Amino acid sequence: MTGDNLRYFIFNISAGWMGVLSSAKGLVRATFPRPSAEEARCLLEIDVDNTEFSPHHFEYLAERLRAFFSGSKVAFPDALDLSVATPFQRRVWETTRLIPYGETLSYRQVAERIENPRASRAVGQALGRNPLPIIVPCHRVLASNGGLCGFGGGLDMKQYLLTLESQIVY
Numbered sequence: 001m002t003g004d005n006l007r008y009f010i011f012n013i014s015a016g017w018m019g020v021l022s023s024a025k026g027l028v029r030a031t032f033p034r035p036s037a038e039e040a041r042c043l044l045e046i047d048v049d050n051t052e053f054s055p056h057h058f059e060y061l062a063e064r065l066r067a068f069f070s071g072s073k074v075a076f077p078d079a080l081d082l083s084v085a086t087p088f089q090r091r092v093w094e095t096t097r098l099i100p101y102g103e104t105l106s107y108r109q110v111a112e113r114i115e116n117p118r119a120s121r122a123v124g125q126a127l128g129r130n131p132l133p134i135i136v137p138c139h140r141v142l143a144s145n146g147g148l149c150g151f152g153g154g155l156d157m158k159q160y161l162l163t164l165e166s167q168i169v170y
Contacts (some may be wrong), residue, residue, distance in 0.1 A: 006021075006023055007022050007052045008045065008051050008054065009053065009057065011042050011058070011062045011065075013062075016035065017034050017036055018032070018065060019043060020044075020058050021046060025079065025083065026082050027079065027135060028131065029045070029132065031044060032133050032134075033069070061076075065134065068134060077137060080093075080136075084102070088122065092114060095113045096110060096140070097136050104120045106143065107123045110124045124141075124149070125152060130152065134161075
Protein backbone atom coordinates (compact mmCIF):
# COMPACT_ATOMS: atom_id res chain seq x y z
CA MET A 1 0.00 0.00 0.00
CA THR A 2 1.30 3.42 -0.90
CA GLY A 3 -0.15 6.88 -0.61
CA ASP A 4 -0.01 10.22 1.12
CA ASN A 5 0.06 10.51 4.89
CA LEU A 6 0.64 6.82 5.58
CA ARG A 7 2.30 6.16 8.93
CA TYR A 8 3.35 2.96 10.61
CA PHE A 9 4.82 1.67 13.82
CA ILE A 10 6.28 -1.68 14.85
CA PHE A 11 6.36 -2.37 18.58
CA ASN A 12 6.88 -5.16 21.07
CA ILE A 13 4.16 -6.49 23.38
CA SER A 14 4.13 -9.48 25.72
CA ALA A 15 2.94 -11.79 22.91
CA GLY A 16 5.46 -10.66 20.26
CA TRP A 17 5.84 -7.86 17.73
CA MET A 18 2.89 -5.98 16.27
CA GLY A 19 2.62 -3.52 13.42
CA VAL A 20 0.02 -0.84 12.73
CA LEU A 21 -0.56 1.34 9.70
CA SER A 22 -2.76 4.42 9.35
CA SER A 23 -3.79 6.96 6.78
CA ALA A 24 -5.05 10.49 7.42
CA LYS A 25 -8.55 8.94 7.78
CA GLY A 26 -7.69 6.34 10.42
CA LEU A 27 -6.22 2.90 11.04
CA VAL A 28 -5.77 0.83 7.90
CA ARG A 29 -4.07 -2.34 9.04
CA ALA A 30 -2.73 -4.12 12.13
CA THR A 31 -0.94 -7.40 12.55
CA PHE A 32 -1.36 -10.18 15.04
CA PRO A 33 1.67 -10.58 17.32
CA ARG A 34 4.58 -12.01 15.34
CA PRO A 35 7.93 -13.51 16.42
CA SER A 36 9.97 -10.67 14.91
CA ALA A 37 9.69 -6.97 14.14
CA GLU A 38 10.63 -7.67 10.53
CA GLU A 39 7.81 -10.19 10.11
CA ALA A 40 5.29 -7.69 11.55
CA ARG A 41 6.57 -4.99 9.18
CA CYS A 42 6.34 -7.30 6.17
CA LEU A 43 2.73 -8.19 7.04
CA LEU A 44 1.79 -4.50 6.89
CA GLU A 45 2.59 -4.65 3.13
CA ILE A 46 3.97 -1.12 3.06
CA ASP A 47 6.35 0.75 0.84
CA VAL A 48 8.78 1.98 3.51
CA ASP A 49 10.12 4.68 1.19
CA ASN A 50 6.66 6.28 1.03
CA THR A 51 5.43 5.56 4.54
CA GLU A 52 6.51 7.45 7.64
CA PHE A 53 7.75 5.51 10.66
CA SER A 54 5.85 7.33 13.41
CA PRO A 55 6.10 5.91 16.95
CA HIS A 56 4.64 9.08 18.49
CA HIS A 57 1.49 8.86 16.34
CA PHE A 58 0.71 5.36 17.68
CA GLU A 59 1.87 5.74 21.28
CA TYR A 60 -1.62 5.54 22.84
CA LEU A 61 -2.72 2.64 20.60
CA ALA A 62 0.46 0.67 21.40
CA GLU A 63 -0.13 1.28 25.10
CA ARG A 64 -3.70 -0.06 24.84
CA LEU A 65 -2.62 -3.11 22.83
CA ARG A 66 0.02 -3.90 25.46
CA ALA A 67 -2.64 -3.61 28.16
CA PHE A 68 -5.03 -5.82 26.16
CA PHE A 69 -2.41 -8.56 25.80
CA SER A 70 -1.67 -8.26 29.52
CA GLY A 71 -5.30 -9.18 30.23
CA SER A 72 -6.84 -5.75 30.79
CA LYS A 73 -10.21 -4.73 29.43
CA VAL A 74 -9.42 -2.18 26.75
CA ALA A 75 -11.52 -0.24 24.24
CA PHE A 76 -10.41 0.63 20.72
CA PRO A 77 -12.52 3.62 19.64
CA ASP A 78 -9.92 4.65 17.07
CA ALA A 79 -10.98 6.04 13.70
CA LEU A 80 -10.71 3.41 10.95
CA ASP A 81 -9.99 3.85 7.26
CA LEU A 82 -12.03 1.08 5.63
CA SER A 83 -11.98 2.71 2.19
CA VAL A 84 -10.63 -0.42 0.49
CA ALA A 85 -13.44 -2.60 1.90
CA THR A 86 -16.65 -3.49 0.13
CA PRO A 87 -19.88 -2.11 1.63
CA PHE A 88 -20.70 -5.62 2.90
CA GLN A 89 -17.29 -5.98 4.57
CA ARG A 90 -17.68 -2.58 6.20
CA ARG A 91 -21.07 -3.56 7.66
CA VAL A 92 -19.65 -6.84 8.97
CA TRP A 93 -16.57 -5.20 10.49
CA GLU A 94 -18.54 -2.32 12.01
CA THR A 95 -21.02 -4.78 13.55
CA THR A 96 -18.23 -7.01 14.85
CA ARG A 97 -16.54 -3.99 16.36
CA LEU A 98 -19.60 -3.52 18.59
CA ILE A 99 -19.28 -6.96 20.25
CA PRO A 100 -18.39 -6.17 23.88
CA TYR A 101 -15.14 -7.33 25.42
CA GLY A 102 -15.48 -10.86 26.78
CA GLU A 103 -18.65 -11.62 24.78
CA THR A 104 -19.19 -13.52 21.55
CA LEU A 105 -21.67 -13.78 18.69
CA SER A 106 -22.11 -16.47 16.08
CA TYR A 107 -21.56 -15.85 12.37
CA ARG A 108 -25.34 -16.21 12.00
CA GLN A 109 -25.99 -13.57 14.67
CA VAL A 110 -23.68 -11.13 12.90
CA ALA A 111 -25.50 -11.87 9.62
CA GLU A 112 -28.82 -11.19 11.33
CA ARG A 113 -27.53 -7.92 12.80
CA ILE A 114 -26.57 -6.67 9.35
CA GLU A 115 -30.04 -7.70 8.19
CA ASN A 116 -28.79 -10.44 5.89
CA PRO A 117 -29.64 -13.60 7.88
CA ARG A 118 -28.60 -16.05 5.17
CA ALA A 119 -25.11 -14.56 4.85
CA SER A 120 -23.31 -16.51 7.61
CA ARG A 121 -20.65 -17.82 5.21
CA ALA A 122 -20.17 -14.41 3.64
CA VAL A 123 -19.76 -12.96 7.14
CA GLY A 124 -17.01 -15.53 7.75
CA GLN A 125 -15.31 -14.58 4.49
CA ALA A 126 -15.48 -10.88 5.35
CA LEU A 127 -14.01 -11.54 8.80
CA GLY A 128 -11.27 -13.59 7.16
CA ARG A 129 -10.25 -10.40 5.33
CA ASN A 130 -10.34 -8.22 8.46
CA PRO A 131 -7.25 -5.99 8.22
CA LEU A 132 -7.52 -4.83 11.84
CA PRO A 133 -7.52 -7.83 14.19
CA ILE A 134 -8.09 -7.04 17.87
CA ILE A 135 -9.36 -3.55 16.95
CA VAL A 136 -12.13 -5.20 14.91
CA PRO A 137 -12.45 -8.20 17.25
CA CYS A 138 -13.24 -10.99 14.79
CA HIS A 139 -12.00 -13.47 17.41
CA ARG A 140 -15.32 -12.85 19.19
CA VAL A 141 -17.29 -14.51 16.38
CA LEU A 142 -17.88 -18.25 16.72
CA ALA A 143 -19.69 -21.06 14.97
CA SER A 144 -23.39 -21.45 15.80
CA ASN A 145 -22.54 -24.34 18.12
CA GLY A 146 -20.07 -22.14 20.02
CA GLY A 147 -17.04 -23.82 18.47
CA LEU A 148 -13.99 -22.21 16.99
CA CYS A 149 -13.66 -22.12 13.25
CA GLY A 150 -11.53 -20.33 10.67
CA PHE A 151 -9.42 -17.48 11.93
CA GLY A 152 -6.71 -15.44 10.20
CA GLY A 153 -4.42 -15.68 13.21
CA GLY A 154 -4.98 -19.43 13.58
CA LEU A 155 -7.30 -21.24 15.97
CA ASP A 156 -4.68 -21.29 18.73
CA MET A 157 -4.56 -17.47 18.62
CA LYS A 158 -8.37 -17.27 18.62
CA GLN A 159 -8.56 -19.50 21.69
CA TYR A 160 -5.77 -17.49 23.36
CA LEU A 161 -7.66 -14.21 22.79
CA LEU A 162 -10.97 -15.60 24.03
CA THR A 163 -9.27 -17.03 27.13
CA LEU A 164 -7.48 -13.74 27.71
CA GLU A 165 -10.78 -11.86 27.61
CA SER A 166 -12.43 -14.32 29.97
CA GLN A 167 -9.85 -13.44 32.65
CA ILE A 168 -10.46 -9.69 32.91
CA VAL A 169 -8.05 -7.62 34.98
CA TYR A 170 -9.47 -4.21 35.96
